Amino acid sequence: MPQITVDHSATLADDFDRPAFARALHTAVVEIAAARLPACKTQFRPAADTVVGDESEGHAVVHVTVGLLAGRDDDTKARLTETVLDLLRRHVRQSPGRTLHASAEVRDLAPSYRTFDRP
Template structure:
């Protein structure tokens, strides 16, 4: 816990995966809600097959999902969303001719059934 997944449309050429993950990890672990930076697992996934609405061209997306153990306040979740959105706005490429949709989703993981071990 937590898990962060960045999904984006493959038409965003030059998407800065390494920089995006590094900066998102920094901003998420800077929250007082995160006790140990080592707990954050993050990844980027580019999608070659996707649709944004009904048009076949001129659109792109970046979606970040942050999964956290349940029990966070609405204010803490909003803080995470705002931190993540600020990084997305700054680092997401904006190719000419593309409208890029950004979204952030905070998801509760069921605390009683979540298992994590260190080997």
């Protein structure tokens, strides 16, 4: 915990500094939500196709989901969500002719969530 998933348009490959984004987000999750840095895990999932409305050209999408163990209040989750959006603004380069649609959510992991680490 936390489990972070970043779904994004594959067309952002050259314009999204994913490693820097993940490092900055991990730091923010530690500072805002009291997570442990070694527990922060981020997976990036590029989507080959993106359609917004009825258009497939000129748009890119990024959606970040942060799953935390229950116990954080709504203000903490909202602050973390706003921080995620700010980090996306800094780590996804603008491209002429492309509209970036960015979103984020912070949610509680299900009570059944379990994990293990194997060296």
